[in-house]
Amino acid sequence: MKSKFWSTVFGIMALTVSLSAEAKPFLDDEVSLFLNTKNNKNQSLPVIITFQTTESFNELPHHPFNHAEVQRKMMTENQFKIDMLINQKNKKNIFNLWIAKSALTNVDRQELGELSNQSEISMITFAHKKIVMAPTKMRKPQVVQSLTYGLKNIKIPELRAKYPELTGRGMIVGVLDTGVTPTHPDLKGKILAYKNFSPNSDQNPIDDFGHGTHVTGTMVGGATSGLAIGVAPEAKVVVGKIFDVKGESTKEEILKAMQWIADPDGNPNTNDFPVVVNNSWGDDEPYRSRDPKEDEFCTVIDSWIKLGMVPVFTAGNNGPRDETINVPGACPNALTVGAVDQFDRNPRFSSSGPTSWKTIKTIKPDVVAPGVDVKSANQFGRYENMSGTSMAAPHVSGAMALIIQAKPELTVEEAIKSLIMGVQDFGRAGKDNTFGEGRIDLLKTIELIKKQ
Structure with missing residues (x-):
């Protein structure tokens, strides 16, 4: 079961890359401003990086009885995407926000520029937006x-x-x-x-x-x-x-x-x-x-x-x-x-x-x-x-x-x-x-x- 699951994950990822090469992530106003401001070279911005939805496991009935199995699969797949898509020097500071198919982290302008061109990412938003x-x-x-x-x-x-x-x-x-x-x-x-x-x-x-x-x-x-x-x-x-x-x-x-x-x-x-x-x-x-x-x-x-x-x-x-x-x-x-x-x-x-x-x-x-x-x-x-x-x-x-x-x-x-x-x-x-x-x-x- 384990090998079958991971082969499916890799297959889904490859398919996503080939089909959505032209797509770019949505950036909210705060993220766009940070990316386009040249004098913040040594600064970082707290962001939420959300991945394209590509669940690789067969969906189970939406019932509490299946909670543990579904949660483990969500956590594993989201961590796989973090490891594959976010190329940061210090990955210890990345929070696996699997519930939202996302990751929480701080990025500098160069890292943000690289992430904003990845088609496997659906959006990047400012994490500290006040509610x-x-x-x-x-x-x-x-x-x-x-x-x-x-x-x-x-x-x-x-x-x-x-x-x-x-x-x-x-x-x-x-x-x-x-x-x-x-x-x-x-x-x-x-x-x-x-x-x-x-x-x-x-x-x-x-x-x-x-x-x-x-x-x-x-x-x-x-x-x-x-x-x-x-x-x-x-x-x-x-x-x-x-x-x-x-x-x-x-x-x-x-x-x-x-x-x-x-x-x-x-x-x-x-x-x-x-x-x-x-x-x-x-x-x-x-x-x-x-x-x-x-x-x-x-x-x-x-x-x-x-x-x-x-x-x-x-x-x-x-x-x-x-x-x-x-x-x-x-x-x-x-x-x-x-x-x-x-x-x-x-x-x-x-x-x-x-x-x-x-x-x-x-x-x-x-x-x-x-x-x-x-x-x-x-x-x-x-x-x-x-x-x-x-x-x-x-x-x-x-x-x-x-x-x-x-x-x-x-x-x-x-x-x-x-x-x-x-x-x-x-x-x-x-x-x-x-x-x-x-x-x-x-x-x-x-x-x-x-x-x-």
Whole structure:
């Protein structure tokens, strides 16, 4: 098997060289400026080098059962490309970003010039591009009820009455955000793994911005206050902190976190990865002139799916105009979530589709969920109401955990299809650019799964 795999790798590489001799990598503005500036001879630039997509192994079903085998093959093939294509004196400083079919490194002008002429490289981008967390509207907590309206609207009370075992037990979910407050009464004992990728160097679990704890509460929070806030309260969480106290990060650190969360302990043979990853953030970089294959985040999403991980992303808060969904929510294979209020109305802030890339136009969002005045945990151990598609997405992430708990043999595509089969359609009949397929209804989805 090993010799057959490597012969296939060499065959694919040779074919790529012969067929794409004229192609040159896409360079973003920062990289192009560095390459064309003559007075930076002794300087270097941190870059992300992304390779052409040429997977040499037979694709397995997109299921968690195949995670370890797929991951090992991705890691090996990407390292092979690094060794073949990047001719640097000190290769110890090259980071194998296999999740994005990329490499992270620093290059000088001469090295960049050589790389920019290689047809086997699809793009070279600035690694330290700043990405900022979108602001979220906050309000004081409202009158305490037994469950948040969000849980009620997606039919959690009816679901728990009929299927009391569906609480998320045995499931691992992931969140990449501003961190988490692990001592919150509704989150104690639920943080399975944590790593800080933000400019804040503290590796102890912390949320110095407040956004991540709220999101995590909606996914897995308990009911110690008498108010149930979480969709999957018995699930465990893997948390990557990607934003600092100012809500800022870089593309490099986010991509590293996206790779880490696919294998938190660095051992592909252990099942410590999440079945779903919540991403309540976005990047405002324009994408109309690019192919999704020329975007690192879209590549990561495709890798997550192959690893059996559901990629949940927010639509964004730039509505109500059309074509306001940012990357990564704009990536064709992301499960993109818009917001509705308590009465299933579209709030004006929720971003709308379609998403228009150079090569593809897609109706987005895919689904909607409660995202206005959602009550959940805050970083101070108390509770807070927040609004945004950031609050809608974790309802969907928690729902995906329960769907997979109900039927573990589902592939990523089958789990997403099951979610969509149960939605309540609003707006124009069928999928539209405001409500997507509709607002999720977890009871209906689970009942449909049980009948299959």
